[in-house]
Amino acid sequence: GQQLNQSPQSMFIQEGEDVSMNCTSSSIFNTWLWYKQDPGEGPVLLIALYKAGELTSNGRLTAQFGITRKDSFLNISASIPSDVGIYFCAGRVDRDDKIIFGKGTRLHILP
Amino acid sequence: DTGVSQNPRHKITKRGQNVTFRCDPISEHNRLYWYRQTLGQGPEFLTYFQNEAQLEKSRLLSDRFSAERPKGSFSTLEIQRTEQGDSAMYLCASSLVRTEAFFGQGTRLTVV
Numbered sequence: 001g002q003q004l005n006q007s008p009q010s011m012f013i014q015e016g017e018d019v020s021m022n023c024t025s026s027s028i029f030n031t032w033l034w035y036k037q038d039p040g041e042g043p044v045l046l047i048a049l050y051k052a053g054e055l056t057s058n059g060r061l062t063a064q065f066g067i068t069r070k071d072s073f074l075n076i077s078a079s080i081p082s083d084v085g086i087y088f089c090a091g092r093v094d095r096d097d098k099i100i101f102g103k104g105t106r107l108h109i110l111p
Numbered sequence: 112d113t114g115v116s117q118n119p120r121h122k123i124t125k126r127g128q129n130v131t132f133r134c135d136p137i138s139e140h141n142r143l144y145w146y147r148q149t150l151g152q153g154p155e156f157l158t159y160f161q162n163e164a165q166l167e168k169s170r171l172l173s174d175r176f177s178a179e180r181p182k183g184s185f186s187t188l189e190i191q192r193t194e195q196g197d198s199a200m201y202l203c204a205s206s207l208v209r210t211e212a213f214f215g216q217g218t219r220l221t222v223v
Binding site: 042044098 | 115144146151153155156159167204208209211213217219
């Protein structure tokens with residue numbers, strides 16, 4: 001079946017650093033989504049991407065839809081403590097499809 | 112609060128018991144999804160409804176699991192004869208057709 005591979009699995013950074021994480025797939029997706037999940041909460045949508053090559057920002061977050069439609073990345077600039085959490089990429093083939101999630105990248109910020 | 116509401120937030124049950132979870136979607140959202148998330152994993156799709164019709168079920172949804180959405184409003188997910196492997200966070204999400212889904216806070220099930 002379709003699978004999304006996220007890397008890295010976890011990151012330990014200093015406050016103020018920039019963060020980069022990515023997501024790859026063996027098959028094509030026509031929508032890429034990035035979610036953040038805090039402990040004990042449901043995922044919250046951060047950015048949605050609908051076109052290959054699209055680059056979209058949401059505050060300090062920037063995500064890109066890969067040209068091959070098999071990958072996407074998320075960058076966070078100038079990290080702050082509230083950025084701690086799990087970041088999931090998710091993909092969908094058709095707009096009517098359910099979304100498939102990766103296993104997540106856990107972001108930790110060192111004091 | 113007009114977001115997706117899930118009840119209960121936590122449920123502890125003994126193995127072999129039946130449990131039922133409820134999801135109230137955002138008003139007027141015609142699509143409703145159920146996902147399951149185990150520790151260290153991303154959410155896995157279980158099933159979804161458009162209005163009252165259940166349109167797709169994952170192979171993860173064994174015959175012990177049943178989901179309903181009577182009248183196309185709230186939905187229930189029932190697990191019969193619970194097993195320890197059913198311990199997970201059960202997430203509900205809702206959307207309009209062809210728009211992105213909003214997730215609830217989930218119901219954490221622990222089977223002891």
